[in-house]
Amino acid sequence: MKEFYYEVNQEITKVTIQKIGNHVWKAIVNERELTIHLDDRQSTRLDVRINGRGYHCHIDTQGNDRFISWKGSTYALRRVDSLASHVQNLDNVKEKDFEPEIRSPMPGKVVKIHVQEGDIVVAKQPLLILEAMKMEYVITAPKDCIIQKILFHENDQVDLGNTLITLTLKNE
Amino acid sequence: MKEFYYEVNQEITKVTIQKIGNHVWKAIVNERELTIHLDDRQSTRLDVRINGRGYHCHIDTQGNDRFISWKGSTYALRRVDSLASHVQNLDNVKEKDFEPEIRSPMPGKVVKIHVQEGDIVVAKQPLLILEAMKMEYVITAPKDCIIQKILFHENDQVDLGNTLITLTLKNE
């Protein structure tokens, strides 16, 4: 008997799963009991029967993300360690309404930097322009603030999540 | 360096293959050199670059049969141990022009037996009728011969290759 937890839209769902035979499992989700026969597993594809009925599914694992393709739709779940740890994470996020750094929302190239370290900028003011797949994306100031550090130069490549600029609130 | 042999239409092709790097092999087929980069392998699917060019292939192994799907077409090869062993096999087959038993050419059901043990039958005479996928298939005598043993009854299920009837040549 094992337990797994998944987060979707900040709600946690618990799944209890138990091996009850050769290639047969029993899972309990939302108080519903599902008997799963695993007929075949080929790469991302799982051929199963759930409560007797056949499905050809795909499961793609990327870090803690799970992409489940079932009956044509792909569902994105996020595996979390337990109910408690996740809720704590969410709380952490909620407490912060100002991030002191701007992270790159995508991989791409810095094509233009409009500001310099020390500049005072107003909310929504364009700070820099990123380019990816031939389209430009403008990164703007989240609030009125002061530019502390700019970590890249024009024409630098950045990855998703790289800190681009650090800031402090103007009224701090 | 390894060597593999494949038979297609009774011709043998030798392949020499050598690992020359991390996920890179060099194969020699028909005096042609192919450098293969293996990018990914998922179940039956192989993503490779052959001499630099990408292909999404499938390889299905069933016993000694190899079904290679490459650029949309599926090719059937048969792996053999070596050039010599196979040629010998072929010779064995050629020597026999009368098989003393009739084997089932498919899995199916015996729906009708027209003959009895001891019967003398002429070439092409219907001996029994097999049924599969709602169609009937008539099994006929290969030559003028005498029925020795009938190994199934009407309504029996048979598998591919099961001996159905043993025979002797009439003039033996």
Add this chain to the structure above:
Amino acid sequence: MFKKVLVANRGAIAVRIIQAIQELGLTAVAIYSTPDERSLHLHWADETYHIPGEVPQDTYLNIHAILDIAKKSKVDAIHPGYGFLSENAEFAEKVNKAGITFVGPSPEAIRSMGLKTEARRIMQLANVPIVPGYQGEDRSTKTLLDKAEEIGYPILVKASAGGGGKGMKIVQVPSELETAVESAKREALKAFGDDTIYLEKYLEEPRHIEVQILGDHSGNIIHLFERECSIQRRHQKILEEAPSIFLTPKIRENICCAAVNAAKAVNYVNAGTVEFIVDKFHNFYFLEMNTRLQVEHSVTEMTTGVDIVKLQLKIAAGESLPFSQNEILQKGHSIEVRIYAEDPVNNFLPSTGIIRFLEPPIGVNIRNDLGIHAGVPVTLFYDPLLAKLTVFDSTRTTAIEKLKWAIDRYGISGIRTNIPFLREIVNHPEFIKGNTTTNFIEKFFSNWNVPHQSIPDEAFALAALSEYINQEKSEYHSSVDFESDPFSPWIGE
């Protein structure tokens, strides 16, 4: 409109009907036999019900079990597809009596057209020409021999309830008649639960041309033009096309008009097909009426733009035909080939196994009707039809170009199929010329063998790469009893 529809079928046609039901926003209910537990139609259906058993008699022909499921799942309608119970008047009647709509014609129309003898009588009254034959009730060997003599050999022995080539035998000489009758009866009993047979003149060098009919409950009957289905192997259709290049505009008009008259003679409602045999002088004879959807409906859909299955559901729900005859145009050219689980290397015997991979050709104006998926077992219990491949283009020549391209890019493994045979047909000069009579296969492929395929070096290299990796793998893991369980989920790759 209905809320919930049960599909009393399996395979590609069940998948196709489920799509139509779901597009209309309705709930699709599937049934399945035990060997079909992993079949593709279950994957797509909204609700599924198991009918334990293997053979059709216990499952997809099991009227009692199907009606039970229909009542339990509270469906409004049942679509029978083709084959199985689609032309079973008793089933249609029982469905209607249970207060459920049968998606098809009335039981009376099914009955009168389903009995080929009765159908011929009705057509004679409606002045639709028929092929000489014998449909008498005295089916003693002596009488059949006498009647066959009267009609003149060769003779065709056909199942009254039949269709799809099952229970159909050609007899060239009197001595073969009795065996042929016996075999036809057995096949007919298995396939349709009825062993009634009849005799018919076998026309030499004929073409099989059929007309798609649609009728609604307001009495409107229209046609969607013809299909030519002459290319058959052992009376099993292999390749169908629309339009027939053999018909002149005038003959096309006449044959379509005769088909509408035939349908009107039985007040036909829903989709049906009037089949004709056309001789080389353009004389056409009524052959039979199929009171159901047909496998080859896709070529009509591609040339007319009409979705026949969605219309079947709408008509069954009481809607009128949304267009009149003159709004229906036949445009371009469409060809369908049937992918069968038959091994052409092994005399077209059935091939079974688990589909290992499936990558049908994807491209412009290429339609795939699939009854299979990677991982699905193909068993011996049902029809060997796995899938259909249909193409469309503006002319027959360009449609053939496209079909060749598509056949050459049909990736499938795990079982043997007739694809190498289909490739040879569409490349045959007589097919390209349009010399497609019903004895096309006998004439041009009687001693046919699968041609030697030229294998690219890359295929050999890939096979060797695969051996290399597998050997390395087994050496690497030699200390672990890694592959002792062939069904172990982690050695699936």
Add this chain to the structure above:
Amino acid sequence: MFKKVLVANRGAIAVRIIQAIQELGLTAVAIYSTPDERSLHLHWADETYHIPGEVPQDTYLNIHAILDIAKKSKVDAIHPGYGFLSENAEFAEKVNKAGITFVGPSPEAIRSMGLKTEARRIMQLANVPIVPGYQGEDRSTKTLLDKAEEIGYPILVKASAGGGGKGMKIVQVPSELETAVESAKREALKAFGDDTIYLEKYLEEPRHIEVQILGDHSGNIIHLFERECSIQRRHQKILEEAPSIFLTPKIRENICCAAVNAAKAVNYVNAGTVEFIVDKFHNFYFLEMNTRLQVEHSVTEMTTGVDIVKLQLKIAAGESLPFSQNEILQKGHSIEVRIYAEDPVNNFLPSTGIIRFLEPPIGVNIRNDLGIHAGVPVTLFYDPLLAKLTVFDSTRTTAIEKLKWAIDRYGISGIRTNIPFLREIVNHPEFIKGNTTTNFIEKFFSNWNVPHQSIPDEAFALAALSEYINQEKSEYHSSVDFESDPFSPWIGE
């Protein structure tokens, strides 16, 4: 006819053109950049040539390298697809000079239509109505501010060489003009190698309606009716349909006639598109002419039955159009949606990764144009368009039904796509009513967030099953360093 044709493109359009070349029995030659080593177009081509490099300037825009390959591989013709060099007159000229046929119009037609300013002048002479704007050569900030004031805000800044929304910016107030011009120039330079821009009146609540044109070398020019492409996000088309439900038969005739006149004004040869803006009073204005194939050509192919790409090749080879205008009928309704590698959860930013699996919907009258395959990496170097999904049905209502079905069954993983956004669009009541102006997305989706998806219990259970198996597997193999090499071929499963 040619023997060998080079496709100077990548992605779904390269795959589609390769199919057309191969159907005609010709050899298809592909080129590829370094990040595209594993791309799908290589898989299908007959011959492939590598152009080392990543960014378009070094690869798919590298005229010198492409011409070298064309000569080395001895091709008769080059098909440029759309984007990249498809509207580059210099390229067309150099191709022709090398004795190779450019599959497209003359360099002169490309040049005059490609320069939007010149195009507007020609249209004015041909009495085709145009939108007010400024195309002068004095592009100083002061002049542009003055001209913008004359035309009246809002103003559109557009790249002269542009297309596809690249280098296009809306300016609401004078203070935004300079930044917008600068940004448009940068984008234009990147995308087209030319940073010339111009100004245009921005019409509010307009529709984008375009007419497909085909011309041959004998001077025949016909149209294949219109497409409506109003639904755009940041000037990037998302959903296109044919016919436009907004046009009356009379306006359709007028707009198609204007398009033919526009094409005749430049002696247009091969496939092209005349784009119009249509206001709510059915006034239409010439916007630009695209002298190439367009992404959305599939909806025209489905409603007319014409294979535009095969015809492009035939026309380029000197064949005349095989039909006259009155043989072209617009039948039924077709809708295309574009599948982009954009994450709607993350403000539609580009998503990259390796496609892990791909199972596009297969069904009746559903067309997939795919530029991807399981195993193919999606990089940041090129356009985020991965694939197109096109449906056909007899009416707009039933086509929308089918499109909903198909979008709900689009299986893809490995990267994020705009599929959740497409689903919301086709389910939006204003889309269903046909209120599709070019500000549809701004109006109805300005504060849109991906809706919370209801997840079936089965998906959770399958995820848990997968964890269970993986844990068991790693326990089982704990003694072997089984997964130390993430690229080890035998842990691919």
